[in-house]
Amino acid sequence: MIKTNIIDIQKLRSDFPILTRKVRDNKSLVYLDNASTTQKPIQVIEAIHNYYMYYNANIHRAVYQLAEEATNAYEGARERIAKFINADREEIIFVRNATEAINLVAYAWGRKNVGKDDRVVISELEHHSNIVPWQLLTQEKNAKLEYIRIDSDGLLILDDLYNLLEKNNVKLVSISQMSNVLGTIIPVDKIVKACHIKNVPVLIDAAQSVPHIPVDVKKIDCSFMAFSAHKMLGPTGVGVLYAKKEYLEKMQPFISGGDMIKEVHKYETRWNDIPWKYEAGTPNIADVIGYGVAIDYLTNIGMDNVREYENELTRYALDRIINVKGIHVYGTRDIEKRGGLISFNLGDIHPHDLSTILDEDGIAIRSGHHCAQPLMELLDVAATSRVSFYIYNTKEEIDSLINSLERARVIFRI
Amino acid sequence: MGSADIYREIILDYYRNPRNFGKIDSPDISISDSNPLCGDEIEIHVKFDGDKVKDVKFTGKGCAISQASASMLTEMIMGKNLEDMKNVGKDDILESLGLSNLGPARIKCALLSLKTLKLGMYSYVVEKLGITDAEKLKEEASKLF
Numbered sequence: 428m429i430k431t432n433i434i435d436i437q438k439l440r441s442d443f444p445i446l447t448r449k450v451r452d453n454k455s456l457v458y459l460d461n462a463s464t465t466q467k468p469i470q471v472i473e474a475i476h477n478y479y480m481y482y483n484a485n486i487h488r489a490v491y492q493l494a495e496e497a498t499n500a501y502e503g504a505r506e507r508i509a510k511f512i513n514a515d516r517e518e519i520i521f522v523r524n525a526t527e528a529i530n531l532v533a534y535a536w537g538r539k540n541v542g543k544d545d546r547v548v549i550s551e552l553e554h555h556s557n558i559v560p561w562q563l564l565t566q567e568k569n570a571k572l573e574y575i576r577i578d579s580d581g582l583l584i585l586d587d588l589y590n591l592l593e594k595n596n597v598k599l600v601s602i603s604q605m606s607n608v609l610g611t612i613i614p615v616d617k618i619v620k621a622c623h624i625k626n627v628p629v630l631i632d633a634a635q636s637v638p639h640i641p642v643d644v645k646k647i648d649c650s651f652m653a654f655s656a657h658k659m660l661g662p663t664g665v666g667v668l669y670a671k672k673e674y675l676e677k678m679q680p681f682i683s684g685g686d687m688i689k690e691v692h693k694y695e696t697r698w699n700d701i702p703w704k705y706e707a708g709t710p711n712i713a714d715v716i717g718y719g720v721a722i723d724y725l726t727n728i729g730m731d732n733v734r735e736y737e738n739e740l741t742r743y744a745l746d747r748i749i750n751v752k753g754i755h756v757y758g759t760r761d762i763e764k765r766g767g768l769i770s771f772n773l774g775d776i777h778p779h780d781l782s783t784i785l786d787e788d789g790i791a792i793r794s795g796h797h798c799a800q801p802l803m804e805l806l807d808v809a810a811t812s813r814v815s816f817y818i819y820n821t822k823e824e825i826d827s828l829i830n831s832l833e834r835a836r837v838i839f840r841i
Numbered sequence: 842m843g844s845a846d847i848y849r850e851i852i853l854d855y856y857r858n859p860r861n862f863g864k865i866d867s868p869d870i871s872i873s874d875s876n877p878l879c880g881d882e883i884e885i886h887v888k889f890d891g892d893k894v895k896d897v898k899f900t901g902k903g904c905a906i907s908q909a910s911a912s913m914l915t916e917m918i919m920g921k922n923l924e925d926m927k928n929v930g931k932d933d934i935l936e937s938l939g940l941s942n943l944g945p946a947r948i949k950c951a952l953l954s955l956k957t958l959k960l961g962m963y964s965y966v967v968e969k970l971g972i973t974d975a976e977k978l979k980e981e982a983s984k985l986f
Contacts, residue, residue, distance in 0.1 A: 800880075
């Protein structure tokens with residue numbers, strides 16, 4: 428039976444048109460790749476549609492009615508997103524995705540503040556998006572890239588961080604709040620506290636956390652945070668960089684041009700106020716508006732409820748999946764320390780073969796290295812299969828997953 | 842085609858007991874490639890005796906289709922001369938696997954080893970034998986997927 432006291436799941440599912448479609452041989456879609464991208468409710472789709480249908484205009488400049496409506500909708504989205512993570516409006520910068528947000532910090536802040544022999548600290552859990560920008564920066568500056576290791580449960584060995592902080596030349600700690608491979612939730616409050624004693628700013632890669640757990644930037648007290656709209660019911664092409672005002676005031680722009688200026692003369696320019704100083708050119712207006720509606724949708728459900736419902740699904744899925752013969756599940760079993768995703772391997776079936784079999788049953792899962800090859804090397808696997816849940820998934824869908832895994836076991840004679 | 846048809850006994854057998862798995866000391870061709878979509882990796886070593894393949898081995902990590910097809914490819918070219926090797930194509934691989942219509946994502950798994958071999962042959966004939974009309978091989982490899 429579906430537990431309905433947290434979320435009215437059938438009513439909620441009816442908001443997602445894609446969930447009614449059939450795939451392959453007339454199979455109902457079971458979408459379990461939400462850590463990659465989530466589906467969109469009709470409210471978000473309509474908001475984007477309505478912008479183009481009824482009030483498409485550029486923002487911030489013109490005085491006619493359409494421009495006023497578009498500007499209000501765009502800036503209104505910024506306000507709702509700020510409130511969602513307890514930030515101030517001017518601390519929210521719209522970019523394309525979390526990757527671009529991290530790159531903005533690496534270029535606009537990192538290149539001014541990281542020098543020879545300085546250290547940038549990340550962890551072994553990171554997504555490529557929170558590794559490669561720091562490799563480029565530290566290589567360019569002859570600085571050092573340091574890793575906080577993980578233990579066999581996928582939890583960070585925080586002593587590594589404390590030891591590095593003792594060295595006094597750590598300039599930045601950039602860390603994921605939730606692993607996209609193991610689902611581990613990182614105690615970012617603790618990390619920020621330790622870093623603040625040494626005046627080290629912290630960037631939180633919140634691409635996997637903001638969509639699934641309540642996040643309060645004032646409580647975490649981080650300097651920067653990055654996340655993407657499309658992993659939380661919003662459209663692709665919109666991401667957010669949160670940065671504390673003091674940083675945004677001091678930093679130089681990353682991309683320059685129109686809309687981010689106050690005055691341009693032949694040889695000099697005065698920057699616009701924050702946040703617009705960091706939003707050069709016409710932004711992705713329609714999708715930012717759509718994102719605002721996605722935020723409304725999640726706010727209506729309540730992030731505590733999202734977390735609780737996903738916990739219930741994850742607990743149910745873990746209990747069932749560990750009973751599949753030949754299964755190996757990665758990461759901690761402690762529900763409180765993990766988000767709604769499970770990485771696993773089944774016998775010697777390669778994840779791509781497994782996802783081919785599951786796909787025949789209409790079940791969409793991710794298989795591969797999940798853009799975290801250093802972590803894959805550490806786990807000593809070439810790839811894993813990953814299921815990741817969101818608010819519209821059900822226990823019945825998890826049952827379908829288990830049945831399909833059993834079928835794969837038969838096909839591969841495990 | 843359904844999984845029950847794809848993962849027949851023969852493919853599982855080649856996946857779990859790959860023929861010609863390993864490396865060769867001082868090979869004439871040594872080339873590796875990967876499929877970023879899947880993370881499949883293949884490394885192929887070839888040793889020639891004159892223009893005939895004296896030995897061929899592969900190592901790799903990946904799905905059943907990529908590993909079985911690599912193993913089958915090594916069997917296919919063992920003892921062949923360069924000219925016959927050049928003629929091995931996509932259809933030969935799919936026929937050995939017994940797979941006719943793989944989807945666009947999985948066909949790359951099936952053809953990764955052939956693509957890798959063709960690129961290796963290209964380097965070999967151009968660099969070691971000084972044959973310059975080998976562009977066809979490179980073009981063919983790039984057109985596989």
